Amino acid sequence: MQNPNITRDDTSSCPAFRRFMLLSYQKDVGELYSKLRKPFARQAAALSLAAIIAGGTALPSFPAALGGSHFAATSAYAAAAAADEYRIVALGDSLTVGYTHGMENEANPAPYGYVERVYEQALFQGLRASVSNYGILGLTTEELDRYVEAALKGETIKPSDLPGGNGHDPRIAQLAAATPQLFADVEKADLVVMAIGSNDFLTVFQQFKDGHAEELIQAMLPVYEQQLEAAVRAVIGINPHAEIVVSDLYNPAPNDKRFVSESDYKLLAQASADIRTRIEAVVKRLKDDGYNTRVAYVADDFVGKEVSYTTVLTGDFHPNNRGYEVMGKAFTEAIWGAYRVPAKRDDSVPISVVVAGKELQTANKPVLKNSKTYVPMRDITDAMGAKLLWNNKTRTATVTLDGKEVAFTIGAKTMVVDGKPVPIETPAYLQTVGKESKTYLPLAALSDGLGFQVVYRGTIKTAFINK
The missing domain is CATH 3.30.457.10 (Copper amine oxidase-like, N-terminal domain)
Structure with a gap:
C-alpha cells in the first residue's frame, strides 16, 4: 500500500547514507565475515560475536538529513515544535542506530529499531513527540562519555576522539561538529535512552582461545561501570530533569555447540548478568542522588531465543525486527508500563x-x-x-x-x-x-x-x- 501521505515524512531516505552503509559495512565487518567461509573460523567468529554480549560494531547511525549539523531521526514537526513537545534523545552504538543485517543492500534503508519504537510509543501516549538519534558506529562507553562531556563543557569534540576518527565513519567530522547540537538536544530532552557497552568487550574474543576471557571480563566490569556512570552523569550535568533509561546487554550466542562450547556459553551468560548488576548499581546510585534513572531489561527476553531474535546464523549478532521489538517493549515497560499496538484492522480499513x-x-x-x-x-x-x-x-x-x-x-x-x-x-x-x-x-x-x-x-x- 502506498504511503497515505497524511503528514510530512518523519524519516527520509538518502543515497549518501546508503553508500555510507555499504562502505562502513565492507570496511569494518567484511574481514570478520569472510572468515565464516571456513568451519573452524565460523565458530571463532561466532565466538567473537557472542563475546560482544550485545551491541554495535562499527555500523552507522541513521541521520534524518545526512550532511546537516543535526544528526537526528525526527518528525518534520520538530523544527517548529511547540513548547510542550515531548523530546527524546537516543545515545549509544549500532543498537541505538537500529542496524539490521543486510540493511546496506536495501534500496531505501530506514532503521526500525528500539528507538523508533520508543518514539511510536510516545505518540501512543498522546505526546507531541520528536526524537533525536545520536547513535554512533562502533561507540564504546568511554567514547560516549567523552562525547557528552565535550557537549557539557561547551567544547566541540575532535573527530579522532570518536570511533570513526580512525577512518571508519566518513561522517565523523560532522558528528564531531554536532557536539553543540547534542548539548542543545539533551538540555531540552524529556527522555534520554541508551544502549551502550558492547564494543567495550570486543577484546574478550581474543582471550577465549587462551583461556583468559573470564579474567579479562572481571577486570573490565568495574571500568565499564565507572565509564557508564560518568557518561550518565554528564547527561545529568546538561539536564538533571530528564528521565534516563539504560538498557542491559543481551548475549546473542545460542546455547549450541555449533557456536560456542557449553562452558563458554555459561561464561557469556554470567558476563551478561554481571554487566546488568553493574548497570543496576549505577542506576541505584543515581536514583539515591535524586535523579530519574531506570533500567530497560532486555537480556532475559533473548535467552533461548537468540536465533529467533538476532541474525547470528548469518554471522551477525544484531537484532532482527523481532529482536528490536523486544527491546522496544523493554524500554516502553520501563518508561510507560505497557507496550501498545494498533487494534486489528479489517482488510478494508487502510490505516x-x-x-x-x-x-x-x-x-x-x-x-x-x-x-x-x-x-x-x-x-x-x-x-x-x-x-x-x-x-x-x-x-x-x-x-x-x-x-x-x-x-x-x-x-x-x-x-x-x-x-x-x-x-x-x-x-x-x-x-x-x-x-x-x-x-x-x-x-x-x-x-x-x-x-x-x-x-x-x-x-x-x-x-x-x-x-
Whole structure:
C-alpha cells in the first residue's frame, strides 16, 4: 500500500547514507565475515560475536538529513515544535542506530529499531513527540562519555576522539561538529535512552582461545561501570530533569555447540548478568542522588531465543525486527508500563488513527482517496474534543478548538483557517455510507489547521494526531 501521505515524512531516505552503509559495512565487518567461509573460523567468529554480549560494531547511525549539523531521526514537526513537545534523545552504538543485517543492500534503508519504537510509543501516549538519534558506529562507553562531556563543557569534540576518527565513519567530522547540537538536544530532552557497552568487550574474543576471557571480563566490569556512570552523569550535568533509561546487554550466542562450547556459553551468560548488576548499581546510585534513572531489561527476553531474535546464523549478532521489538517493549515497560499496538484492522480499513492517545473506533472507516487519508467528520471532531457546526445550505463544516477555527466546504480547494483562506489539495467530500451521506474531511489539513501534530508511521500503518 502506498504511503497515505497524511503528514510530512518523519524519516527520509538518502543515497549518501546508503553508500555510507555499504562502505562502513565492507570496511569494518567484511574481514570478520569472510572468515565464516571456513568451519573452524565460523565458530571463532561466532565466538567473537557472542563475546560482544550485545551491541554495535562499527555500523552507522541513521541521520534524518545526512550532511546537516543535526544528526537526528525526527518528525518534520520538530523544527517548529511547540513548547510542550515531548523530546527524546537516543545515545549509544549500532543498537541505538537500529542496524539490521543486510540493511546496506536495501534500496531505501530506514532503521526500525528500539528507538523508533520508543518514539511510536510516545505518540501512543498522546505526546507531541520528536526524537533525536545520536547513535554512533562502533561507540564504546568511554567514547560516549567523552562525547557528552565535550557537549557539557561547551567544547566541540575532535573527530579522532570518536570511533570513526580512525577512518571508519566518513561522517565523523560532522558528528564531531554536532557536539553543540547534542548539548542543545539533551538540555531540552524529556527522555534520554541508551544502549551502550558492547564494543567495550570486543577484546574478550581474543582471550577465549587462551583461556583468559573470564579474567579479562572481571577486570573490565568495574571500568565499564565507572565509564557508564560518568557518561550518565554528564547527561545529568546538561539536564538533571530528564528521565534516563539504560538498557542491559543481551548475549546473542545460542546455547549450541555449533557456536560456542557449553562452558563458554555459561561464561557469556554470567558476563551478561554481571554487566546488568553493574548497570543496576549505577542506576541505584543515581536514583539515591535524586535523579530519574531506570533500567530497560532486555537480556532475559533473548535467552533461548537468540536465533529467533538476532541474525547470528548469518554471522551477525544484531537484532532482527523481532529482536528490536523486544527491546522496544523493554524500554516502553520501563518508561510507560505497557507496550501498545494498533487494534486489528479489517482488510478494508487502510490505516489506524490514534487521537490524543485513543484509537479512533468507528463504524465509518477511514478512506484513502488520491493517496490522502480522509476521516468521517463527526467521528474525528468528537475524538479531538472540537466543536462542530454544519451549514447544510452552504455544505460547510466549521470546526473550533482552543480558539482556532477551521472551515471546510464540500469540494472547495481551500479551507478557511481563522478567517483566512488556505489552499488545500484534498477538498472535503460526501461519502455514501449505506443510505446516508457522510461528510469526510482531509485528516492532515484538519489537524494542521487546528495546530495538531500529525505523524504517519508506515511501520504500523497508523496516523497519530496529538496536540
